[in-house]
Amino acid sequence: MAAPSSSSSATLAKARIAMSMDGNVIYHPDSRITPPHTEPGEVCCQCAAVRFRVPAAQPLGVYHCHCRECRRQSSSAYGTSAVYPVNGLFPLDPALRSKLSVYIRPGVRSRTGRDMACFFCTACGARVMHRYLRRRGRAAGADIAAEQRPGDETGCGGGGDVAQTEARATEEAEETGRKDDPSPSEVNLTDEASYDGTTLTIKGGLIAGLDYSRAVHIYTEQAVVDIPPEVEQYPGTPPP
Numbered sequence: 001m002a003a004p005s006s007s008s009s010a011t012l013a014k015a016r017i018a019m020s021m022d023g024n025v026i027y028h029p030d031s032r033i034t035p036p037h038t039e040p041g042e043v044c045c046q047c048a049a050v051r052f053r054v055p056a057a058q059p060l061g062v063y064h065c066h067c068r069e070c071r072r073q074s075s076s077a078y079g080t081s082a083v084y085p086v087n088g089l090f091p092l093d094p095a096l097r098s099k100l101s102v103y104i105r106p107g108v109r110s111r112t113g114r115d116m117a118c119f120f121c122t123a124c125g126a127r128v129m130h131r132y133l134r135r136r137g138r139a140a141g142a143d144i145a146a147e148q149r150p151g152d153e154t155g156c157g158g159g160g161d162v163a164q165t166e167a168r169a170t171e172e173a174e175e176t177g178r179k180d181d182p183s184p185s186e187v188n189l190t191d192e193a194s195y196d197g198t199t200l201t202i203k204g205g206l207i208a209g210l211d212y213s214r215a216v217h218i219y220t221e222q223a224v225v226d227i228p229p230e231v232e233q234y235p236g237t238p239p240p
């Protein structure tokens with residue numbers, strides 16, 4: 001496709017998708033020249049198509065999670081999440097929702113057994129936020145009912161325990177085919193009743209001015225980088 005055309009908020013809202021020899025290429029003309037300016041408390045993805053304010057002045061907690069799930073999710077050495085109340089953000093504004101795609105992480109890969117809606121920018125792919133769904137995957141370690149497990153508000157769902165349960169989960173999924181589980185397309189993400197809990201997590205790197213000074217390192221037993229001994233840290237999930 002030809003070079004990007006003139007700037008406007010309308011073009012910013014709609015990423016242009018073009019084909020090249022390399023496959024799909026998404027052009028985002030307005031954000032290619034200078035990094036977007038953000039105010040403290042503003043969430044902004046890499047391409048600036050997704051922008052909104054955090055739902056509360058201060059997060060309920062900030063976590064650096066070193067579990068395998070968070071490494072894969074963030075494509076980095078660890079993932080950072082800030083926990084907020086959902087009030088004021090959900091139900092999502094339709095204009096914001098229209099810029100987000102959703103990956104539903106199966107509960108079988110989570111300590112909590114709950115599926116998780118993972119919202120990411122359709123244009124640049126930056127992961128934006130996570131929220132648990134009521135729907136529960138056929139959890140590995142299903143001997144413990146998901147309802148009886150401690151709540152996990154850190155945003156990763158305790159992927160750390162996957163190390164012990166991964167093989168069993170795969171076995172079980174193959175055996176059963178999970179035929180009775182609804183497909184992700186059957187989850188109504190505009191219905192508040194689809195969600196579990198009253199918090200969500202927003203990825204830390206997208207929040208302008210986020211205070212990291214009291215961030216807690218979790219699942220450090222799986223860490224691939226050194227963690228300063230003086231910082232608050234836990235080998236698995238933090239105590240409630």
Ligand SMILES: [Zn+2]
Pocket residue numbers: 045046047048049050121122123124125126
């Ligand atoms: Zn983006």
Ligand SMILES: [Zn+2]
Pocket residue numbers: 065066067068069070071079155156157158159160219
């Ligand atoms: Zn994690």
